[in-house]
Amino acid sequence: MACNSYLAPSPEQSLEAEAEEVTEPQDGELREASRNETTTEMHSKPRGQLATMKLNDTKAGMEGLDTDKINQIIEEASRGSKFYNHKKQRQEKIDERIRRMLELKDSFTPEQIARAEAQMDALTAHLEQSRDLSRFIVHVDMDAFYAAVEMRDRPELRDVPMAVGSNSMLSTSNYAARKFGVRAAMPGFIGRKLCPQLVIVPCDFDKYRAASQLVQQVMARYDPDFSMVSLDEGYLDITDRVATEMDGDTGDQSEDEVAQRLVREMRAEICRLTRLTASAGIAANGMLAKICSDQNKPDGQFFLPRERRAVLDFLRELPVRKVSGIGNVLSQQLAALEVTRCGELLERRGLVRLLFSECAQLSLLRAGLGADPPGVGRDEDSHQKSVSTETTFAATADPAQLSELLGELCQQLSEDLRRKGLRGRTVTLKLKTSSFVVRSRATTLAEPTSAAAALLSATRPALARELAAGEPLRLLGVRASALVAAEVAAGRRQATLTEMTGRAAAPRHECPVCGRTAGSLAELSAHVEQCLDGEAGGGGEQSEGRPTGTDDCAAESESGNGGAIETSGGDAAECGPTKEETVLSVGSPQPSSCDNVSEDPISHAPANGISDPAACVGPSSASDGDRLQLGNVEDTTPASAAETACGGPSAASCPVCGRPMPEELELINRHLDECLNQKLLSRLTDGGPVGGQKRPPAPHSGLPRTKHKRIDSFFTAVKRS
Numbered sequence: 001m002a003c004n005s006y007l008a009p010s011p012e013q014s015l016e017a018e019a020e021e022v023t024e025p026q027d028g029e030l031r032e033a034s035r036n037e038t039t040t041e042m043h044s045k046p047r048g049q050l051a052t053m054k055l056n057d058t059k060a061g062m063e064g065l066d067t068d069k070i071n072q073i074i075e076e077a078s079r080g081s082k083f084y085n086h087k088k089q090r091q092e093k094i095d096e097r098i099r100r101m102l103e104l105k106d107s108f109t110p111e112q113i114a115r116a117e118a119q120m121d122a123l124t125a126h127l128e129q130s131r132d133l134s135r136f137i138v139h140v141d142m143d144a145f146y147a148a149v150e151m152r153d154r155p156e157l158r159d160v161p162m163a164v165g166s167n168s169m170l171s172t173s174n175y176a177a178r179k180f181g182v183r184a185a186m187p188g189f190i191g192r193k194l195c196p197q198l199v200i201v202p203c204d205f206d207k208y209r210a211a212s213q214l215v216q217q218v219m220a221r222y223d224p225d226f227s228m229v230s231l232d233e234g235y236l237d238i239t240d241r242v243a244t245e246m247d248g249d250t251g252d253q254s255e256d257e258v259a260q261r262l263v264r265e266m267r268a269e270i271c272r273l274t275r276l277t278a279s280a281g282i283a284a285n286g287m288l289a290k291i292c293s294d295q296n297k298p299d300g301q302f303f304l305p306r307e308r309r310a311v312l313d314f315l316r317e318l319p320v321r322k323v324s325g326i327g328n329v330l331s332q333q334l335a336a337l338e339v340t341r342c343g344e345l346l347e348r349r350g351l352v353r354l355l356f357s358e359c360a361q362l363s364l365l366r367a368g369l370g371a372d373p374p375g376v377g378r379d380e381d382s383h384q385k386s387v388s389t390e391t392t393f394a395a396t397a398d399p400a401q402l403s404e405l406l407g408e409l410c411q412q413l414s415e416d417l418r419r420k421g422l423r424g425r426t427v428t429l430k431l432k433t434s435s436f437v438v439r440s441r442a443t444t445l446a447e448p449t450s451a452a453a454a455l456l457s458a459t460r461p462a463l464a465r466e467l468a469a470g471e472p473l474r475l476l477g478v479r480a481s482a483l484v485a486a487e488v489a490a491g492r493r494q495a496t497l498t499e500m501t502g503r504a505a506a507p508r509h510e511c512p513v514c515g516r517t518a519g520s521l522a523e524l525s526a527h528v529e530q531c532l533d534g535e536a537g538g539g540g541e542q543s544e545g546r547p548t549g550t551d552d553c554a555a556e557s558e559s560g561n562g563g564a565i566e567t568s569g570g571d572a573a574e575c576g577p578t579k580e581e582t583v584l585s586v587g588s589p590q591p592s593s594c595d596n597v598s599e600d601p602i603s604h605a606p607a608n609g610i611s612d613p614a615a616c617v618g619p620s621s622a623s624d625g626d627r628l629q630l631g632n633v634e635d636t637t638p639a640s641a642a643e644t645a646c647g648g649p650s651a652a653s654c655p656v657c658g659r660p661m662p663e664e665l666e667l668i669n670r671h672l673d674e675c676l677n678q679k680l681l682s683r684l685t686d687g688g689p690v691g692g693q694k695r696p697p698a699p700h701s702g703l704p705r706t707k708h709k710r711i712d713s714f715f716t717a718v719k720r721s
């Protein structure tokens, strides 16, 4: 589809380009590097480089680059800057966390690992049983979106490497610039070091919003219930549309061929209407469709057959970084465990079980299996806890500029809320200072609103207070949470979003200790832990989210989205989120009238060990509990992961003893425990080695075996009567 000819000129062509003048960084980022500076050694990184600064070359258009050379230039260009110092501090914390993780890993006995694997196999069997391969889910993603809009409108930019943003931060780059290693979430001054002729143009959100509206018009024709997750990407379910076509005359085209043809037509229409190209992925669920839309970028599409075998084959060699939500930090942790490909997530599932939070375990398993519920886009909407928008800019303390920006953000948030038919009662101002400290200020209103003026008056005083402190800001964001449907808000009574989307009937999970209920298994298990430790105080009943105060830490640390879900971009958070988009903050906490300062996102890891609460992967993560109704699943059929991973049938038998398994996860876990203990006992009485080399028992870290056993034994969903 040759819609425009201005994508991806060769680097040679671009050498003739004239660099546009860009304002120097206002916060003195370009300082002379300190010669004596020591950098932290990291796993699998070139010597002396900060892993957290390494180029993420998994973005489309960045294949085959000399990453070592690029990383060296990035390192040299940024050393000594605030940006670099921030990254360095962050890397030290990541290193420390990985060091502790590896220490813990070395303390596990083979039996502990075998037990953990067996538990993951049971989870695998549940996921396999609920794997839905019946839908055609499409993920549409515009190519180099902001850059493509600028190139469309300014022909002189078409054949040169260019980026959109500022000398401090780039929002995106065109494909020509990507060949030099220039990409989104990179400071412009580093981009210029990589590509001296780089042209940087400022953002023009009105234009991007207008283009997005046109894209949405086209998408609506293929699925009226499509859902956008940012200005340039959205999900559709075209299953019904394909079925309708099949009822007509499609010649000898198969369902799969019809789906692909429809997507080609949709992309052509987008192109005609916007003069911009879109890429698309078609697969059985949103997680896979999103990965697929990146496969043939720019201006291409990729179809992944809706067959289990094909999905597993596709994922086996796929870099984990390609999975939405696996960002720099999590991928460093995984790399330390020798997991760089999705297939390895299945191979090392025992360690994943022992070392990561439950939310992350499940998400990583889903990523290895490609087994997500199909309706990702809509599912997110139905769980949606907040709507937000934010933008990064060159650091400034100019009150006029900042208040104008705040006005624009409130306007955009208002439009997003109205489009979704929602109003928010809690309005949060988020900001990042020039020294990368993230703060949020939340205000709870008397009435939920979607009005720009009300959003502005809720956030303006907080901004004024910040400005009085005098420190320049580099990011502003506004979030609406405590959402209600607009009709409900306007009517007689208030309903939660859950009620509005009909999810009130979903099973609740009852704590076996105190009898309170939680909205998801993840919440329940966190609660049970506290409850058993005698820590669960009052007021936590039927909590819908994590405690106040971790939202921004999640956004800062890994995902860029509250609730630890990155639905786009992949690593917007690497340099602080710069994506000007509507973020679906699924299952994220709802700050109420609080100020939250997050200077140290990493240190917010849960008390139960190493894992990062933000380390949830892909669109599925925050609603894990809701989606994995383990206690309600009938016909439990655990299979060995070896079988699962290599495509064998799911067996309803124990992966240890081969006998038929019970149906409830609680019973499965009990069976597995007994079974593994018996195996251990019989080996001991036979005098043989117990799973290889004998190790001393794990130190009392609070994380391994007993912990999981304790949590899992309560994994029973209790239907609310």
Ligand code: DCP
Pocket (backbone or CB within 6 Å): 059, 060, 141, 142, 143, 144, 145, 146, 147, 170, 171, 172, 173, 184, 185, 232, 233, 297, 298, 568, 569, 570, 571, 572, 573, 577, 578, 579, 580, 581
């Ligand atoms: N964006 C941003 N900051 C980021 C990432 C993205 O402001 N860190 C904005 C600019 C992008 C737009 O969001 O144009 C869409 O993001 P994508 O990740 O889809 O990137 P592009 O559309 O630019 O490129 P691609 O062709 O890889 O999709």
Ligand code: MG
Pocket (backbone or CB within 6 Å): 141, 142, 143, 144, 145, 232, 233
């Ligand atoms: Mg895009």
